[in-house]
Amino acid sequence: MPQQQITTDVLVLGGGPAGAWAAWNAASQGAEVILADKGYLGTSGATAPGGTTLLVIPPVAELRDAAVRSRLQAGGYLSENSWIHRVLDQVEQNLEQIEEWGYPFPKDEDGNPLRTHLHGPEYMKIMRRVVRKAGVKIWDQSPALELLYDEHGAGGARGINRLTGEAWEVRANAVVIATGGCAFLSKGLGCNVLTGEGLLMSAEIGADLSGMEFTRQYAPSFADGTVTRGRMLAWATLYDQAGNPLHRGDRTFGSIPELMLKGPVYASLDLADTEAKQQFLRSAHPIFFMPLERAGINPFKDKFPLTLRYEGTMRGTGGLRLTGADCSTTVPGLYAAGDAASREKVTGAISGGGAYNASWAICSGSWAGLGAARHALSQRCLAGSRQLRAAGRMGLAGGAPASRTLDPKPLIAAVQQEILPLRINYFRSEPVVAAALQRLDSLMPYITGRPPATVQGIVQSREAAAMLQAGRWIYTAALARKESRGLQRLAEYPALDPRQTHRLILSGIDRISISTESVPHASELPVPREGRAI
Amino acid sequence: MIELVSTDRCIGCRLCVKVCPVNVFDMQGKLAVIARQEDCQTCFMCEAYCPVDALYVAPQADESVHVEEQELIASGLLGSWRAEIGWNPGAEDTMAERDTTPFFEEFTETFRSK
Numbered sequence: 001m002p003q004q005q006i007t008t009d010v011l012v013l014g015g016g017p018a019g020a021w022a023a024w025n026a027a028s029q030g031a032e033v034i035l036a037d038k039g040y041l042g043t044s045g046a047t048a049p050g051g052t053t054l055l056v057i058p059p060v061a062e063l064r065d066a067a068v069r070s071r072l073q074a075g076g077y078l079s080e081n082s083w084i085h086r087v088l089d090q091v092e093q094n095l096e097q098i099e100e101w102g103y104p105f106p107k108d109e110d111g112n113p114l115r116t117h118l119h120g121p122e123y124m125k126i127m128r129r130v131v132r133k134a135g136v137k138i139w140d141q142s143p144a145l146e147l148l149y150d151e152h153g154a155g156g157a158r159g160i161n162r163l164t165g166e167a168w169e170v171r172a173n174a175v176v177i178a179t180g181g182c183a184f185l186s187k188g189l190g191c192n193v194l195t196g197e198g199l200l201m202s203a204e205i206g207a208d209l210s211g212m213e214f215t216r217q218y219a220p221s222f223a224d225g226t227v228t229r230g231r232m233l234a235w236a237t238l239y240d241q242a243g244n245p246l247h248r249g250d251r252t253f254g255s256i257p258e259l260m261l262k263g264p265v266y267a268s269l270d271l272a273d274t275e276a277k278q279q280f281l282r283s284a285h286p287i288f289f290m291p292l293e294r295a296g297i298n299p300f301k302d303k304f305p306l307t308l309r310y311e312g313t314m315r316g317t318g319g320l321r322l323t324g325a326d327c328s329t330t331v332p333g334l335y336a337a338g339d340a341a342s343r344e345k346v347t348g349a350i351s352g353g354g355a356y357n358a359s360w361a362i363c364s365g366s367w368a369g370l371g372a373a374r375h376a377l378s379q380r381c382l383a384g385s386r387q388l389r390a391a392g393r394m395g396l397a398g399g400a401p402a403s404r405t406l407d408p409k410p411l412i413a414a415v416q417q418e419i420l421p422l423r424i425n426y427f428r429s430e431p432v433v434a435a436a437l438q439r440l441d442s443l444m445p446y447i448t449g450r451p452p453a454t455v456q457g458i459v460q461s462r463e464a465a466a467m468l469q470a471g472r473w474i475y476t477a478a479l480a481r482k483e484s485r486g487l488q489r490l491a492e493y494p495a496l497d498p499r500q501t502h503r504l505i506l507s508g509i510d511r512i513s514i515s516t517e518s519v520p521h522a523s524e525l526p527v528p529r530e531g532r533a534i
Numbered sequence: 535m536i537e538l539v540s541t542d543r544c545i546g547c548r549l550c551v552k553v554c555p556v557n558v559f560d561m562q563g564k565l566a567v568i569a570r571q572e573d574c575q576t577c578f579m580c581e582a583y584c585p586v587d588a589l590y591v592a593p594q595a596d597e598s599v600h601v602e603e604q605e606l607i608a609s610g611l612l613g614s615w616r617a618e619i620g621w622n623p624g625a626e627d628t629m630a631e632r633d634t635t636p637f638f639e640e641f642t643e644t645f646r647s648k
Contacts, residue, residue: 005618039556039557043553045556048577049577049579103630104630117633117638119628119630121579122628141552141557189576189577192555193555196630226575226577227577234639234646236641280645284638289580290615291578348647423630
């Protein structure tokens with residue numbers, strides 16, 4: 001029996017931007033809200049340590065139509081124009097709100113604010129302040145471990161307080177999953193909290209996943225460090241070990257995986273060749289420069305080694321399948337926002353990158369918060385009086401026979417071995433991915449052991465289970481989409497196949513079933529003759 | 535990774551324990567200690583929040599490096615990230631205020647080859 005038990009209207013899991021916006025919006029509807037985060041609302045997640053560029057396009061019909069059309073094409077016709085327009089409308093309102101709350105956006109010559117970029121520490125500090133002021137109870141260091149459910153759908157969660165070791169249970173008629181993507185502990189800046197438990201616990205009560213094949217995204221970073229800011233490399237020349245230039249300027253970073261097959265790759269931001277340009281870059285993204293400077297490197301002059309850090313579903317696109325405009329899922333009372341949700345509706349088959357994902361987090365968080373509040377406040381049965389069951393199994397003590405013990409760290413390493421390597425996950429081919437999936441499947445028995453009885457052991461065991469499952473979903477989807485589209489590529493099918501202009505929906509844990517979902521703009525994709533004949 | 539909690543500077547406020555997203559610190563008596571260095575994700579957030587600049591995160595994420603507190607103080611590195619964010623007392627402005635960047639891609643487009 002959990003030491004702490006409480007009933008509320010809305011439970012938000014995750015304290016990055018999407019969770020913060022969800023909690024604030026739910027509270028604004030008069031709902032009682034608890035936000036539980038694995039870490040700390042203010043430091044947790046991919047946004048807080050650095051910052052983020054936003055997708056904002058002035059409300060001029062031509063500009064927006066053009067942006068939406070180019071996204072539709074680039075995303076392989078899997079996005080939905082109406083959703084992109086919604087995001088563009090909604091994000092303007094939220095950014096105005098952030099400015100009212102005190103964020104100092106720069107202004108242009110005419111005094112109009114340029115709301116195109118947010119520095120993470122300041123942004124998330126403001127979000128913490130306003131969420132708290134709205135009456136939300138913030139539970140830091142309180143990872144959720146499993147969801148509660150009954151025949152009416154989601155009903156709350158159970159978790160643990162990492163500092164006290166106390167188990168907690170929150171009963172709530174609506175739950176928002178804003179736990180971020182799954183980045184497999186690859187040490188991209190701020191991403192090691194993103195281990196996929198939100199996806200696992202949602203699937204355990206019947207939620208679907210979508211777009212898990214669009215997960216071939218790696219980000220360049222200083223080899224010793226963590227900071228992943230690919231856009232900075234637009235100012236770089238890439239060099240080989242002997243100092244010969246390989247590539248220069250725009251999109252250089254897209255070529256890095258191929259270049260790295262041949263040997264180590266170095267970068268120097270030598271295209272910023274004046275003091276003014278250097279100063280501009282330095283103040284736009286201080287987090288990119290600080291670690292390099294600490295390591296004694298002048299990135300404008302020196303050549304520094306690069307590595308690629310896997311970004312999983314975080315800067316990939318897949319996640320929980322959304323079924324309603326309010327970011328509802330197939331499970332009543334369960335909502336998803338930010339990187340925990342599939343972003344296909346706005347990005348299609350390609351990466352949301354920083355900008356799309358940042359605006360998406362703000363908007364989907366807001367919609368999910370409002371939707372969850374509306375749902376919770378309209379229920380006649382209080383969550384406290386429902387006959388709720390805890391749904392978690394994989395990597396939890398409740399689902400384990402007492403005889404075996406689970407050692408999470410080697411299991412995590414074994415999952416990483418299959419998921420992180422470029423040769424498996426970036427250069428995808430059917431036999432290699434199938435073999436990796438088989439090895440992941442063979443790890444399943446190891447997750448049924450009993451987790452160590454320490455707080456870290458309990459949390460890491462569940463993280464190991466979530467990463468193992470996310471890996472199995474990713475490779476299952478990658479093998480099912482027999483074509484190359486956006487972030488998905490299979491060596492055997494190098495071209496886009498117009499007949500596969502649909503989404504791939506996954507459900508289930510042990511046995512993963514696959515179905516397809518049609519998309520509204522599929523018929524707009526120009527189809528070659530032979531494709532039409534079938 | 536986190537490499538230093540200065541015992542001279544630490545006031546035992548527990549803030550690093552509370553804000554670390556990956557639960558690296560514990561309290562040992564009245565001082566914060568690095569309890570799980572291998573879990574550090576090198577995000578520098580603890581440094582940003584430490585009110586007395588007692589923490590140092592080295593940029594190396596995958597291996598621990600040796601640091602000397604006196605050298606970090608002499609070179610101005612201890613507390614430098616908090617100062618750059620502008621959260622130190624008496625800061626003239628914040629990182630966010632100093633950034634007068636127009637849209638990054640536009641700037642790149644316009645100025646890179648000039």
